[in-house]
Amino acid sequence: MITRTATARYEGTGKTGKGWISTQSGVLKDSRYGFNTRFEGEPGTNPEELIAAAHAGCFTMALSFALARGGHEQGELQTEARVKLEQDGAGFTITRSDLKLRASVPSIDEAELRALAEEAKASCPVSKLLNAEMSLDVEVA
Numbered sequence: 717m718i719t720r721t722a723t724a725r726y727e728g729t730g731k732t733g734k735g736w737i738s739t740q741s742g743v744l745k746d747s748r749y750g751f752n753t754r755f756e757g758e759p760g761t762n763p764e765e766l767i768a769a770a771h772a773g774c775f776t777m778a779l780s781f782a783l784a785r786g787g788h789e790q791g792e793l794q795t796e797a798r799v800k801l802e803q804d805g806a807g808f809t810i811t812r813s814d815l816k817l818r819a820s821v822p823s824i825d826e827a828e829l830r831a832l833a834e835e836a837k838a839s840c841p842v843s844k845l846l847n848a849e850m851s852l853d854v855e856v857a
Contacts, residue, residue, distance in 0.1 A: 726750070737761060764799045764810065771813050771842045772797035779836035783821060786832065791821030792857075800848075812849040820857040830854050 722744070726735040736746040744761070753760030772795040779793055798814045817833055824832075837843055837852050 724749075737766075764801050767810065767842075767846070768797040768799040768813065771799070771815065771840075771846065774840040774842035775815055775836055776817075778840040779817070779819075779833055782832040782836050783824070786824070786828070788821055788823050790823065791819065793821075794818045810846070810848050812851070813843075813846055814851045814853070816853045816855070818855045818857055826854075826856050829856060 721740040722737060724735060724737050726733050728734060731751040733750055735749045737749055738745050738747070748760035749762055750760065752758040754762035754764070775797070776793050776795045780791075783791060794817070796816045798816070799810055800812045800814075801808050802811045815837060819829055819833070821829060833852055833854050837850060843850060
């Protein structure tokens with residue numbers, strides 16, 4: 717079993733508060749977040765952006781392993797994840813994560829690539845964690 721950690725610190729409250737996020741690996745160290753970075757586009761990060769990064773990374777790695785199991789040794793995968801945050805009563809809900817894959821895998825036909833991509837979408841641990849609708853758009857380069 718693997719456990720990863722991250723910490724969040726928030727000073728102040730609500731819209732005027734300011735926060736910092738750090739990860740165990742140190743890739744994020746006191747990265748700024750807060751209302752302004754989440755809702756107003758100011759520099760810094762936000763939970764939805766981090767979830768999108770996690771989903772894109774998890775799905776892409778799962779697909780790369782599926783391709784390797786299928787004997788496909790070369791290729792390039794690029795995935796964009798778009799996580800949608802919507803008003804839900806007085807709060808908010810992450811309602812969906814849409815994956816857009818651009819793949820260049822010379823030794824595979826499009827039908828097999830699409831099947832493996834759907835399998836990777838369903839089996840990646842971040843997909844399993846999210847309680848949201850998901851879509852997958854595959855573009856073969």
